[in-house]
Amino acid sequence: xxxxxxxxxxxxxxxxxAAPGLFAATGAPVPVHLGVIAEEPNEPDRMLRAYGETVAxxxxxxxxxxxxxxxxxxxxxxxxxSQRLVRGDVDFVIxxxxxxxxxxxxxxSLDPALVAVRxxxxxxxxxxFTRRDAPYRTLADLRGHTLVLxxxxxxxxxxxxxxxxxxxxxxxxxxxxxxxxxxDVRYVLAGAEINQAxxxxxxxxxxxxxxxxxxxALPEKVRxxxxxxxxxxxxxxxxxxxxxxxAAGVRTKVEEALLALDDDExxxxxxxxxxxxxxxxxxxxxxRRELRGWAPILRPSRSR
Amino acid sequence: MRLGGIGTRYAVWIAALAFALVSTTLVxxxxxxxxxxxxVQSEIHAAVAAARTADEEEALRKTAxxxxxxxxxxxxxxxxxxxxxxxAQVRAWLPVRSFLVIDRTGHVLTxxxxxxxxxxxxxxGPWPEGGPRGFQLARLGKETEIRFAIASGGVTAGWGVVTLxxxxxxxxxxxxxxxxSAMWAGHRASLLTLGxxxxxxxxxxxxxxxxxxxxxxxxxxxxxxxxxxxIASGNLDHPLTLESTDELGDLARALNRMAGDLRVHEEALxxxxxxxxxxxxxxxxxxxxxxxDLKSPLVTIRGFAGLAGTDLASGDLARVRQDxxxxxxxxxxxxxxxxxxxxxxxxxxxVHPPEDVPLADLAREAVELVKGQLGQNLVVVDIAPDxxxxxxxxxxxxEALQNLVENAAKFAxxxxxxxxxxxxxxxxxxxxxxxxxxxRGIEPRFLERVFDLFEKLDPAVEGTGVGLALVRRxxxxxxxxxxxxxxxxxxxxxxxFTLPRA
Numbered sequence: 001x002x003x004x005x006x007x008x009x010x011x012x013x014x015x016x017x018a019a020p021g022l023f024a025a026t027g028a029p030v031p032v033h034l035g036v037i038a039e040e041p042n043e044p045d046r047m048l049r050a051y052g053e054t055v056a057x058x059x060x061x062x063x064x065x066x067x068x069x070x071x072x073x074x075x076x077x078x079x080x081x082s083q084r085l086v087r088g089d090v091d092f093v094i095x096x097x098x099x100x101x102x103x104x105x106x107x108x109s110l111d112p113a114l115v116a117v118r119x120x121x122x123x124x125x126x127x128x129f130t131r132r133d134a135p136y137r138t139l140a141d142l143r144g145h146t147l148v149l150x151x152x153x154x155x156x157x158x159x160x161x162x163x164x165x166x167x168x169x170x171x172x173x174x175x176x177x178x179x180x181x182x183x184d185v186r187y188v189l190a191g192a193e194i195n196q197a198x199x200x201x202x203x204x205x206x207x208x209x210x211x212x213x214x215x216x217a218l219p220e221k222v223r224x225x226x227x228x229x230x231x232x233x234x235x236x237x238x239x240x241x242x243x244x245x246x247a248a249g250v251r252t253k254v255e256e257a258l259l260a261l262d263d264d265e266x267x268x269x270x271x272x273x274x275x276x277x278x279x280x281x282x283x284x285x286x287x288r289r290e291l292r293g294w295a296p297i298l299r300p301s302r303s304r
Numbered sequence: 305m306r307l308g309g310i311g312t313r314y315a316v317w318i319a320a321l322a323f324a325l326v327s328t329t330l331v332x333x334x335x336x337x338x339x340x341x342x343x344v345q346s347e348i349h350a351a352v353a354a355a356r357t358a359d360e361e362e363a364l365r366k367t368a369x370x371x372x373x374x375x376x377x378x379x380x381x382x383x384x385x386x387x388x389x390x391x392a393q394v395r396a397w398l399p400v401r402s403f404l405v406i407d408r409t410g411h412v413l414t415x416x417x418x419x420x421x422x423x424x425x426x427x428x429g430p431w432p433e434g435g436p437r438g439f440q441l442a443r444l445g446k447e448t449e450i451r452f453a454i455a456s457g458g459v460t461a462g463w464g465v466v467t468l469x470x471x472x473x474x475x476x477x478x479x480x481x482x483x484x485s486a487m488w489a490g491h492r493a494s495l496l497t498l499g500x501x502x503x504x505x506x507x508x509x510x511x512x513x514x515x516x517x518x519x520x521x522x523x524x525x526x527x528x529x530x531x532x533x534x535i536a537s538g539n540l541d542h543p544l545t546l547e548s549t550d551e552l553g554d555l556a557r558a559l560n561r562m563a564g565d566l567r568v569h570e571e572a573l574x575x576x577x578x579x580x581x582x583x584x585x586x587x588x589x590x591x592x593x594x595x596x597d598l599k600s601p602l603v604t605i606r607g608f609a610g611l612a613g614t615d616l617a618s619g620d621l622a623r624v625r626q627d628x629x630x631x632x633x634x635x636x637x638x639x640x641x642x643x644x645x646x647x648x649x650x651x652x653x654x655v656h657p658p659e660d661v662p663l664a665d666l667a668r669e670a671v672e673l674v675k676g677q678l679g680q681n682l683v684v685v686d687i688a689p690d691x692x693x694x695x696x697x698x699x700x701x702x703e704a705l706q707n708l709v710e711n712a713a714k715f716a717x718x719x720x721x722x723x724x725x726x727x728x729x730x731x732x733x734x735x736x737x738x739x740x741x742x743x744r745g746i747e748p749r750f751l752e753r754v755f756d757l758f759e760k761l762d763p764a765v766e767g768t769g770v771g772l773a774l775v776r777r778x779x780x781x782x783x784x785x786x787x788x789x790x791x792x793x794x795x796x797x798x799x800x801f802t803l804p805r806a
Contacts, residue, residue, distance in 0.1 A: 192385035198413065199382055219420035 031070030032246070032254060034058075035081050035090030037099065037153070044074035053270035054261070054277075061257040067250055078153065082106040085243055092242045092254060094274075098159035100239045101295055109244045113251075114258060115287060116238030117278040119213060124237055126160045127215050128230035130207040131200060137229055139168045146175060147187045148196045148205030155235070156211035157193060163297040164209075164232045197222050235294065236287055240280055322513070323506045330502050334495045341488055348480065361441060364468075367398070368439045368452035371464055375454045379405060379461040384414050391416030394466070401447065404465040405454070406431070413462065427465060434460045446470050524552045531559055540567040586757075593758045597769075598641060601634035608634070637768075644770035647703075648757070651777040656697045663691035663737065666698070667726040670705035674713060678724075681717035685709065688727035692735065694803050696782055704778040707771040708739040708799050714767065715743030715797065735805075738789075740798040746790040754788050772799075779803070 036051060038044045051072050059069035073090050075081035078099055084090040085107040093103060094116055104110040115122055130136045136145070147165075150157030162172045165185060173179065175186040188205055190196045196208035197218055207229075215228065240258060242251050261267040262279040271277040371394065378386035391403045395416070404422055407413045410429070415422040432438040434455030442449045448468045454461045531544050540563045544556040612627035667687045671678065678685060694701070709724060716722035725740045746754060753759050755776040758769035779786040779801045790797040 191383060194384045194388075195382060198384045202382055202407070204382060217418075219418065219423055221420060221423040225424075 029066050029068040031068040032062075032091040032250060033070040033073045033089060035073040035075055035084060035093045037075050037077060037081055037095065047074045048072060049273075051274045054274045057261060057267050057270045058254075058257055061260070062253060065253045065257075067253050067257075078102050078106070085109055088243065088245060090243065091246050091250075092240060094238060094240050094277075096155040096238050097235055097291065097294065098155035099153055100241055101291075104241070110241045111244050112239045112241040112283055112288075112291065113255060114240040114280040115236050115283055116240055116280060118237045119276050120278050121213065121237045122281065123234040124156060124211045124213060125234045126156045126164065126209050126211050126232045127228045128161065128164075128207055128209045129197075129200065129215065129226045129228045132225055132227045134206065136207055139165055139170060139230055141229075142185050142207055143170060143183045145185060145206040146204075147172065147185050148190050148199045148208040149187045150193060150196060150210060151189055151191060154210075157196065157209060157214070158189075160211075160232055160235060161209035162187075163294065164230075166297055194218070194222075197226060201225055235290065236283075238277075239283070320510070322509055323503075326502050326506045330499050334499070337491065337495065341491060348484070364441060364448070364450050365439050368450050368464070368466075371466070372434075372438060372452045372454050373456060375405065375464060376456040376461055379407070379413070379454050380456075380459075382413075387414050388416050398466075399469040401467045401469045402465075403467075406463040406465065408460065408462055431463045434458065524548070524556065528552075528556060528559060531556075531563075535559070535563050535566065538570075540564075540570070590757055593756075594641075594645065597758045598638060601638040601641075604634035605631045605638075641768050641770075644768045644774070648770055648774050648777060651700060651774060651781055655781075656699055658695050659698055660693050661696050661698050661701060662693045663728070664689065666702055667691065667705055667709075670702055670709050671726075673702075673706050674710045677710060678713050681713055681722060683713045683716050683722040683724055685713075686723065686725040686727075688725070691726070691728055691737070696803060697778075700778045700781065704775045704801070705739070707775050711767075711771055712739050712741035712743065712797075712799070716741040717743075719743060734802055736800050736802055738798050738800045740796065742796040745793045745795040746788060746797050747793060748790070751788045751790060755786065775799070775801070 034051065034055060036047050038047050040046065055069060055072050062069050073081075073084060075084055075090075081090065081093065082103050085093070085103065086109060092113075093100070093110065095103065100110070100112055104112070128139065128142075136142055142165075147161070149161060152158055165172045171181075171184045172187055173184050175188045177186070180186055188199070190199050190205075190208075193210045193214040196205075196210055199205050200208045201222065212231075215223070218226070242254075246254075258280045259282070261271060268279075271279065371390075375387060375390055377383075378390060387405050391400075391405070391414070394400060394403060402422075403416045404425075404427065405413045405416075406427065410426050410431070412422040412425045412427070414420050430440075432440050432451055432453050434453040438453035438455060438460075440449075440451040442451075444467070447470065450464075450466050450468070452464050452466075454464055527544060531542065534540075534542050543560045543563065548556075608627040608630040612624050612631070615621075615623040615627060664687055671685045671687070677683075705726070709726065712724040713722070716724055719742055721742070723742050726738075727740070728735055728737045730736070755772045757773040759772070776786050783804045784802040786799070786801040788797060788799050
C-alpha cells in the first residue's frame with residue numbers, strides 16, 4: 001500500500017471509529033449532557049433554573065462545531081448520578097472534590113478535567129471552630145467530643161474535615177454509632193453552615209468545621225462568639241469531569257467551550273447563576289497530584 | 305369698541321352682576337361638593353375601620369397560630385437556615401419591620417437577616433404560653449406587635465415577635481385614604497379648573513356685554529349727544545342715521561326734524577337778513593340820492609329867488625320874470641321827483657292781487673300810453689306775437705313795461721331808424737323777456753348802474769332817473785331779475801327781465 005493510500009485508510013478508519021460518538025444513525029449529532037445533583041432531592045427545578053442559562057450558552061457555542069448540547073440532567077443523589085454516568089446518560093459533571101471522587105470510584109468512568117472556580121476562589125480550605133471560651137486548641141482536644149458537620153455530601157463541611165481528622169489519626173463516627181470509643185470524635189449533621197455555628201454556640205456540639213468562605217459569611221455577632229483553632233490545606237474549589245467514554249473530539253470541543261464561557265457578559269452571568277461559578281480553568285499537574293493525595297482519604301469507603 | 309361714559313358703566317355693572325352670579329353658583333357648588341366628599345370619605349373610613357379592626361385581630365391571631373406551628377420544627381432542631389427561609393416567606397406577604405425568633409432561654413436566635421444583628425439579645429417579656437391563648441397583640445402607634453409561642457404538643461420551643469409596620473387592614477385603610485385623597489385632590493383640581501374656566505367665560509361675557517352695550521346703547525346716545533352739540537353750534541348738515549324703531553330711533557328722528565326746521569328757519573332768516581341789508585344799503589343810497597337830487601332844485605330856487613330880489617330892486621322886471629320862470633321850473637322838477645319817489649315807495653307797499661296777464665296785450669297797452677312820445681320821435685315799436693301769459697300784478701307790470709318802452713324810445717330817438725322791440729327768448733329753462741332799442745347803447749361799465757335811483761347816464765336826456773329803479777323794484781317784487789345788455793356805445797341796448805312761471 002502506497003503512503004497516500006495508507007493515510008487515506010487511516011483517516012477513514014479514524015472517521016469510522018469516531019462516528020458512533022459523533023453522530024446517530026441518522027447522521028445528526030448525538031447530544032452531550034451535563035449532570036448535577038439536586039441540593040434538595042425533591043426540588044430539581046432549583047438546579048434547572050440555576051444551570052439553565054449555562055446550558056443555553058454552551059448550546060450556542062457548541063452548535064457551530066457540530067456538537068449538540070442536550071438538556072441538563074438533575075440527579076437525585078450520588079448513586080443516581082453514578083448510574084446515569086454508567087449508562088451514558090450524562091457526559092460531564094460539575095461537583096466538588098469529594099462527590100467527584102465518589103462518582104469516580106463508583107462509576108469507574110469519570111475523569112476530572114477542569115477546575116470550577118467559584119466566587120473567585122480557585123481553591124479553599126476548611127476551618128475548625130469552637131466557642132470563644134471553649135478549651136479546644138488542637139484536633140486532638142476534640143477526642144471524646146462532638147463535631148458539628150453539615151451534610152454527608154459536603155466536601156468542605158464533612159469530607160475534608162473528616163479526612164483532616166483521619167490524617168491526625170482521629171476516627172470520626174456518627175454520634176449514634178454504638179462502636180464509638182472514648183477517643184473517637186462523634187459528629188452530628190446540622191444541614192447548613194449557619195446551623196453549625198449556632199449549634200456550637202447553643203451547645204449541641206463542641207466544635208464545627210466548614211470552609212473559610214462560610215466563616216466569613218457568618219453574622220458578625222455570631223462569628224464574634226466563635227474562634228478558629230485549626231485549618232486544613234487548600235483543595236480545589238470544584239471540578240468538572242468527563243465521562244471516560246465520551247469521544248475525544250467531542251470532549252475537546254466541550255472543554256474549549258467551557259473554558260471560553262466567561263469571555264463575554266452573557267457567559268459570566270450564566271456561570272454566576274450556576275452556583276456562583278466564576279470560570280473554568282484547566283486542571284494542572286499540581287492539582288492532579290493534590291487530588292491523588294486526597295483520594296485515598298476522601299473516598300467514602302474510608303468513612304462510615 | 306367704545307368703553308367710555310355710559311357704555312362702561314352699563315358694561316361694568318352687568319359684567320359684575322354676571323360674574324357675581326356665576327361665582328356664587330360655583331362657590332356654592334364647590335362647597336357642597338367639598339363637604340359631601342369629606343363626609344362620604346369620613347363615613348367610609350369609619351365603617352371600614354370598624355369592620356376591619358376586628359377582622360384584622362382575628363387574622364393576626366390565625367397568622368400567629370400558623371407561624372407558631374410552622375416554625376416549631378426548625379426551632380426545635382435549631383435549624384436557623386430553615387427559620388430564615390420561613391421568615392423570608394413571611395416577609396413576602398406581610399409588612400414585617402422585624403421578626404425575632406426567641407429561644408427557650410429568652411434570647412434572640414435569629415432575626416431572619418444575613419447579618420442577624422439581634423442575635424443573643426434578650427427582649428423583655430412577658431411571653432405568651434403555648435396553646436390557643438399563646439398570642440399577644442400590642443398597638444405601637446402605627447405599628448402592631450404580635451407575640452406568639454412556638455410550641456407543639458405542649459412543648460414550647462421559643463417565641464416569635466413580629467412587628468408589622470401597619471396591619472393589612474390599616475394598609476388597606478391607608479390605601480383607601482390615599483386613593484380618596486388623590487380622588488379628592490383630582491376633584492378639587494377639576495373644580496379649580498372649572499372655576500378658572502367659568503371666570504374666564506364670565507370675564508369674556510362681561511367684555512362682550514360691554515361691547516354690545518357700547519354698540520347698542522352707548523353709541524346711539526353718544527351720537528345723539530354729538531349731534532345735539534353740532535346743532536347747538538349751528539352745524540345742521542349732519543343728520544343722525546339711526547334705523548332703530550325704538551325710543552332711541554324716535555328721539556333721533558325728532559332731532560333730525562328739529563335740525564331740518566332750524567335749517568329752514570335759519571335759511572329764511574339769512575335771506576331776510578340779506579334782504580334787509582340790501583334794503584338798508586338801498587335806503588342809504590336813496591337817502592343820499594334824494595337829499596342830493598332834491599337839494600339841487602332848492603339851490604336853484606334859492607339862487608334865482610335872490611337874483612329876483614336883486615333884479616326887482618333894480619327894476620329889471622324882464623329879468624325878474626326870467627328868475628321866476630327858473631324858480632317855477634325848479635319847483636316843477638322837484639314836484640316830479642317827489643311824485644316819482646312816491647310811486648317808487650308804493651311798489652312793494654301797495655300790492656294788487658296777481659292775475660293771469662297776456663304779456664303781448666300788456667305790451668301794446670304800455671306802447672299806447674307812451675304813443676305821444678313815440679310818435680314825436682318816429683320810433684317804431686315791434687311786439688312779438690308769441691309772448692306768453694304771466695301771473696302778476698297787472699298794474700305794476702304795466703308800469704314796468706311802460707318805463708322800459710319809454711326809456712328805449714328816449715335813447716332810440718334821433719337814430720336813423722329808431723326801433724324798439726318787445727319780445728321773449730328761452731335761456732336754458734328760463735324764459736327771458738326783453739325790450740330792445742337800437743339807440744346809442746351803454747358802456748359795459750355802466751350796465752349795473754343804470755338801475756340805480758336818479759341815475760342818468762346822459763344828463764341831457766329828459767327824466768328824473770327813477771324809471772329804471774322803479775322797473776327793478778317791480779320785477780324783484782314779483783320774484784324776478786332784471787339786467788341790461790349792450791355791446792357798447794352805438795350798438796343799442798337790451799333790458800331783460802324774468803318772472804316766475806305762472
